[in-house]
Amino acid sequence: MADKLWLRVITPSSLVVDEEVDEVLAPGELGEFGILPGHVPFITLLAPGELIYRKDGTEKRFILLGGILEVKDDKVKVLTEFVEDPSSIDPAVARKELEAVMEELKGFGGSSKELKELTRKLKLAQIRAGIG
Missing domain, CATH: 2.60.15.10 (F0F1 ATP synthase delta/epsilon subunit, N-terminal)
Structure with missing residues (x-):
């Protein structure tokens, strides 16, 4: 081994x-x-x-x-x-990106394919903001 x-x-x-x-x-x-x-x-x-x-x-x-x-x-x-690389992430920018995706989700009315992509964006934003 x-x-x-x-x-x-x-x-x-x-x-x-x-x-x-x-x-x-x-x-x-x-x-x-x-x-x-x-x-x-x-x-x-x-x-x-x-x-x-x-x-x-x-x-x-x-x-x-x-x-x-x-x-x-x-x-x-x-x-x-x-x-x-997480060391390249600005925490303030990451939080703003997360807030923007959450706002986009609030008014969502698209297709299931669009929802899947938006959910993927949300998960990435959560990880980048350190809460995923």
Whole structure:
């Protein structure tokens, strides 16, 4: 059994992470889960939330807006449309964005597809504002 994992986080436009790590914590559809070296192979959907990885005693966090995660042979691959470094978020701006999405929801009268997209925007705004 290996003592490290190889993590790749990929968006349609870039390879965000491509490095050896000790542990990965991910936001699953049924709750957060952890991956350590030797984990059994699996594929799962990711919920919007924080992807956390630990390496040599340090921790790195990213905000994801869902995606797919695959574990196989001590390699963890995350495919997602959106990744953001939380350290780049201005809390005041994030709160204003959350308030704007909540106002948009109050007067919503669109289709179920539009509601799904608005709900996704709300979840992202909540995560960015630190309350998701």
